[in-house]
Amino acid sequence: MPRVVVDVMPKPEILDPQGKAVLGALPRLGFTGVTEVRQGKRFELEIPEITDDALAQIEKLAETFLANTVIENYVVRVEEPAQEKAK
Amino acid sequence: MKIGVITFPGTLDDVDAQRAVRVGGNEAVALWHGDHDLQGVDAVILPGGFSYGDYLRCGAISRFAPIMTEVIEGAQKGLPVLGICNGFQMLVESHLLPGGLLRNDHLKFICRDQKLRIENNSTAWTSAFTQNQEIVVPLKNGEGQYVADADTIKRLEDEGRVVARYLDVNPNGSVNDIAGITNEAGNVVGLMPHPEHAVETLTGSGLDGLGFFTSLAEKAFA
Numbered sequence: 001m002p003r004v005v006v007d008v009m010p011k012p013e014i015l016d017p018q019g020k021a022v023l024g025a026l027p028r029l030g031f032t033g034v035t036e037v038r039q040g041k042r043f044e045l046e047i048p049e050i051t052d053d054a055l056a057q058i059e060k061l062a063e064t065f066l067a068n069t070v071i072e073n074y075v076v077r078v079e080e081p082a083q084e085k086a087k
Numbered sequence: 088m089k090i091g092v093i094t095f096p097g098t099l100d101d102v103d104a105q106r107a108v109r110v111g112g113n114e115a116v117a118l119w120h121g122d123h124d125l126q127g128v129d130a131v132i133l134p135g136g137f138s139y140g141d142y143l144r145c146g147a148i149s150r151f152a153p154i155m156t157e158v159i160e161g162a163q164k165g166l167p168v169l170g171i172c173n174g175f176q177m178l179v180e181s182h183l184l185p186g187g188l189l190r191n192d193h194l195k196f197i198c199r200d201q202k203l204r205i206e207n208n209s210t211a212w213t214s215a216f217t218q219n220q221e222i223v224v225p226l227k228n229g230e231g232q233y234v235a236d237a238d239t240i241k242r243l244e245d246e247g248r249v250v251a252r253y254l255d256v257n258p259n260g261s262v263n264d265i266a267g268i269t270n271e272a273g274n275v276v277g278l279m280p281h282p283e284h285a286v287e288t289l290t291g292s293g294l295d296g297l298g299f300f301t302s303l304a305e306k307a308f309a
Contacts, residue, residue, distance in 0.1 A: 010189075013236075014189065014234060015189070015192065015232075015234070015260070017189065017190045017191070017192050017193075017194050017232075017260075018190060018194070021194055065143075065147070065151070066143070068144055068147065068180060068187055070179070070182075070185070070186060070187045070235070071187035071189065071234060
């Protein structure tokens, strides 16, 4: 079934306490060289068919529900089937 | 006056809020999130808790509960609405109040008696306080860090819409120590601390929260 992915991230100007905590843990775990971590959310929506109507509807639900655009940005994209083979 | 207290799935403080309403000399009306009916109440309280387990974002799912249609419509026409903690989160998610509430900057849940200054005593919910009155009420939250863009903060400050400010310590990283705000009309107030837990001596936190539950009546008879 076709999949639409919505990525939601805290806006760049908004402090991301969770990302900061992850960043703080990296040196303790022996990972060096990472200078910034931002933590967001990924939503995977499965729909019967990719149509303009369906995408418009997902755009609307992302804007009104999945993201709070006061504090977050979002990106809607159609996931290509080839990418479904996760590692 | 009849003050409705709405219960959502995962609400914790609805019964405390109802009790505070009665201690404040008003009639408490239990309202249910799934109804499209405010039962003719004169004001509404959105109580604290963890509605829908805080899934997605705190208050984000409750904001679309059936009864919120009537709450939002009413609020826009002047119905007094007080959102406490999770209720404050619902009010920003509903865009009845500007800004947003993020995870506390130190990432820990915090529970303490918190000193506040009431900086706006002209709202529907704070008229029983004196201007700049200092009070102590319980605070308990994990996502209470108030944020908004610089223009919004400036507008809130310039228009005197910061209702309550944290004193002595900023418990969660909120911009300008903001603990509570109001809308332009002063009928909608969102507050992170919990005045409903400070209305009776029996439970130990003093009586400083009572003003939030007596203000409506005072205003009505003023």
